Amino acid sequence: MKRTILIHPDPRLKKVCTPVTDLSDDLRQLADDMLETMYDAPGIGLAAPQIGVLERLIVLDCIKEEGETPRPMVMFNPQVVASSEETNVYEEGCLSIPEQFAEVTRPKLVDVEWIDRDGNPQSETFDGLWATCVQHEIDHLNGKLFIDYLKPLKRQMITRKMQKLKRERARA
Ligand code: K1U
C-alpha cells in the first residue's frame, strides 16, 4: 500500500527515531509499503519518518538506468561505521522538500552495517550516488534534512516555499 509522504516543515521530520528491536511481519509490510511509495514518487530512497513512522528503517534503490536490474534495499537500524576523508558533492533532492535541490558535500565512501528484511546482519561499502543516498536517509532517522547543511538564509527561503506549498495543497 502506497503511503503519504510528509512535507517539510513537520515536527515528525525533526525527531530522532527509535531502533527496531523485533522484526515483525508488520515491519516487513511497512518496508514493502515504503519501497512501493519510493518507486511511485519516484525517488531513490525513503526513510520511515517521511511517512510518519519514527523507527529506524530506510529503503533505497539507486539504479536509475532503464533496462538495468533494480536493487531494492531494506535496512533496519542502519549505521555508518566508517567514512572516507575524501568527499563528494552531489545536488540532492528530498521527497519531503519537493522540487528543491542544493549541493551537499559528504564523505565519498561509507561503510554501513544494518539488519536486512530477513533479520540478517549485513555490511557493505557504498560509493557514488549510493553513498550519498544512504547518508541522506540515515540523516532522516536523526531528524536531519539536507537543507540543514545549507546557509540559514537559503534554508529559510526553501522552508517558506514549502509552507506556501502546504497551504496551497490544503486549500485544493
Ligand atoms: O529521502 C528522500 O527524500 C528521497 C530522495 C533521496 C536522495 C536524492 C538525491 C540525493 C540524495 C538522496 C530522492 O529520491 S529525491 C528524488 C530523486 O533524487 C530522483 C527521482 C527520480 C529519479 C532519480 C532521482
Ligand code: ZN
Ligand atoms: Zn529526503
